[in-house]
Amino acid sequence: MRWYEYKMEADELHVPEDLKAKLLAMTDQLTEEEKNQPMMPRPVSAAPAQPERREPKKKLIRFPAKQAGLLAACLAVCVVGYGALSTGTLSMGAKSSNVMEYSAASVPALGASDRSTVDLDGTEYGYGLENSADTAVGALSVGDAAPVEDRSAADSTKIIYTASLTLESRDYDAARQTLDQALTAAGGYLESGSEYTRANSARSASLTCRVPSDNYQSFLDAVAAAGRVTYKSQDAEDVTTQYMDVEARLANLEARRTRLQQLQQQAENLSDLLEIESSLSDVQYQIESWQSQLDWYSDQVRQCTVNISLNEVETYSPEIESFGARLAAALSNGWSAFVEALQELAVILFYLLPVLVIAAVVLAVVLVRRKKKKK
Amino acid sequence: MGQMTRNEVFALAVQRYSDAVYRAAVHNCRCTADAEDVVQDVFEKLLHYNGSFESEEHLKAWLLRVAINRCRDLTRAAHQKDTELDENLPAPEQMPDGSVLDAVRTLPENYRNSVYLHYYEGYTAAEIGRMMKVPTNTVLSWLRRARAQLHTMLKEEIEDEVV
Numbered sequence: 001m002r003w004y005e006y007k008m009e010a011d012e013l014h015v016p017e018d019l020k021a022k023l024l025a026m027t028d029q030l031t032e033e034e035k036n037q038p039m040m041p042r043p044v045s046a047a048p049a050q051p052e053r054r055e056p057k058k059k060l061i062r063f064p065a066k067q068a069g070l071l072a073a074c075l076a077v078c079v080v081g082y083g084a085l086s087t088g089t090l091s092m093g094a095k096s097s098n099v100m101e102y103s104a105a106s107v108p109a110l111g112a113s114d115r116s117t118v119d120l121d122g123t124e125y126g127y128g129l130e131n132s133a134d135t136a137v138g139a140l141s142v143g144d145a146a147p148v149e150d151r152s153a154a155d156s157t158k159i160i161y162t163a164s165l166t167l168e169s170r171d172y173d174a175a176r177q178t179l180d181q182a183l184t185a186a187g188g189y190l191e192s193g194s195e196y197t198r199a200n201s202a203r204s205a206s207l208t209c210r211v212p213s214d215n216y217q218s219f220l221d222a223v224a225a226a227g228r229v230t231y232k233s234q235d236a237e238d239v240t241t242q243y244m245d246v247e248a249r250l251a252n253l254e255a256r257r258t259r260l261q262q263l264q265q266q267a268e269n270l271s272d273l274l275e276i277e278s279s280l281s282d283v284q285y286q287i288e289s290w291q292s293q294l295d296w297y298s299d300q301v302r303q304c305t306v307n308i309s310l311n312e313v314e315t316y317s318p319e320i321e322s323f324g325a326r327l328a329a330a331l332s333n334g335w336s337a338f339v340e341a342l343q344e345l346a347v348i349l350f351y352l353l354p355v356l357v358i359a360a361v362v363l364a365v366v367l368v369r370r371k372k373k374k375k
Numbered sequence: 376m377g378q379m380t381r382n383e384v385f386a387l388a389v390q391r392y393s394d395a396v397y398r399a400a401v402h403n404c405r406c407t408a409d410a411e412d413v414v415q416d417v418f419e420k421l422l423h424y425n426g427s428f429e430s431e432e433h434l435k436a437w438l439l440r441v442a443i444n445r446c447r448d449l450t451r452a453a454h455q456k457d458t459e460l461d462e463n464l465p466a467p468e469q470m471p472d473g474s475v476l477d478a479v480r481t482l483p484e485n486y487r488n489s490v491y492l493h494y495y496e497g498y499t500a501a502e503i504g505r506m507m508k509v510p511t512n513t514v515l516s517w518l519r520r521a522r523a524q525l526h527t528m529l530k531e532e533i534e535d536e537v538v
Contacts, residue, residue: 006475009475010491015414016411023418026418027385040384041429
């Protein structure tokens with residue numbers, strides 16, 4: 001019989017908080033005299049004994065001779081399972097101390113009104129940048145970037161910062177070096193990177209960097225100084241709610257696990273014990289999966305992601321484009337495209353050269369034979 | 376030592392035993408709204424109770440006793456009224472979903488109460504007998520029949536237990 005299931009289901013039942021408050025408010029109906037009327041002797045200890053839940057008397061498990069072997073096997077499985085489980089629990093214990101740290105850090109955020117201001121800052125911040133990036137691509141200077149305000153307040157909220165920058169530089173090597181130095185100085189690391197060289201010997205690189213959120217702004221400034229910024233976008237995603245959500249789920253599951261462990265100790269027969277074991281491993285699995293999500297969030301919050309693409313150019317893209325400049329640009333682009341096309345054609349001809357030579361030889365032979373026949 | 380005042384006793388009862396009263400009420404009511412009404416009635420009674428309690432255990436037993444009686448009154452009243460069903464009535468919140476608790480709730484009144492008091496609250500059959508004013512052996516047979524019914528309902532092996 002699944003009595004432990006019944007106990008857990010009944011455990012879930014609680015008087016709603018508002019009803020409790022209503023009940024407590026009921027004493028207002030009483031007069032002062034009634035309120036102070038003695039009703040029950042005060043318990044001896046300061047903390048009145050929580051009425052100990054008396055467990056029903058335990059029944060000895062009968063061991064029918066036929067099933068003794070089976071029972072022994074079950075017992076062995078239980079012992080092994082319990083051993084494995086308790087080691088699992090130990091390692092989880094270490095993990096859950098992490099959770100405590102997180103929640104301790106995030107608790108002040110719950111009631112704090114500064115959370116909303118940070119949110120607002122975050123959004124404004126994003127908008128401003130998007131706008132400036134849209135209206136003046138190529139005209140963004142370093143100073144345009146709104147500074148991340150109030151980093152200390154931002155620490156209590158969970159915000160994932162992501163930025164993308166496109167740079168161009170005439171001195172590719174110097175720019176590349178500056179980027180590397182900036183990354184080292186910020187204490188970040190390169191998550192992924194690729195470099196390639198194009199036909200006209202212009203090189204370009206695309207890098208994904210992870211930087212501690214404390215050095216986020218200084219790193220962005222340093223990156224922007226490495227070359228000319230043609231595009232910049234920043235994104236701040238507030239995941240405080242999701243984070244809290246996951247934390248709450250974890251706390252719930254951990255409470256459930258504790259309860260199950262209690263029930264496990266009180267289990268009276270093998271079938272109960274086995275069912276509790278399976279519920280426990282289920283809960284354990286859920287705890288682990290939520291924990292990994294929590295870890296992912298905190299990693300994303302702790303380390304910002306910055307995508308940088310660096311292009312080597314001969315001339316910087318013009319800042320302001322007048323009609324004449326555009327005409328000139330069109331002409332020069334057209335000319336370079338024409339030249340490039342001719343070059344490509346030449347390349348194709350050379351590519352086909354062997355085939356063409358053979359074809360020419362064959363043609364020549366055929367023509368010579370025809371002439372001979374006519375003669 | 377000294378005595379706890381009515382005010383203190385009431386606060387203690389709400390903090391510590393309102394959940395137990397609520398659970399007992401849920402076992403006996405169709406929906407949670409009814410159960411909440413019962414909880415409120417029980418504490419209303421405590422507020423105006425003229426006797427005194429010997430101990431916390433006594434207080435708890437009194438609360439559970441009153442709760443079960445109150446539920447019985449409610450069910451009886453509902454039977455006698457026999458009003459027409461209002462079509463706009465919301466559906467009962469807790470539909471049976473195969474859980475053990477739901478199975479227990481479908482048992483006859485005395486069975487489910489003794490199951491709750493014994494298996495959840497941990498009272499012995501003798502104590503339940505005193506609480507419900509029936510002989511111990513009656514409680515034992517209630518429990519036995521309750522187990523048998525649960526057995527057919529849940530199609531599971533029931534480990535008979537010496538109470």
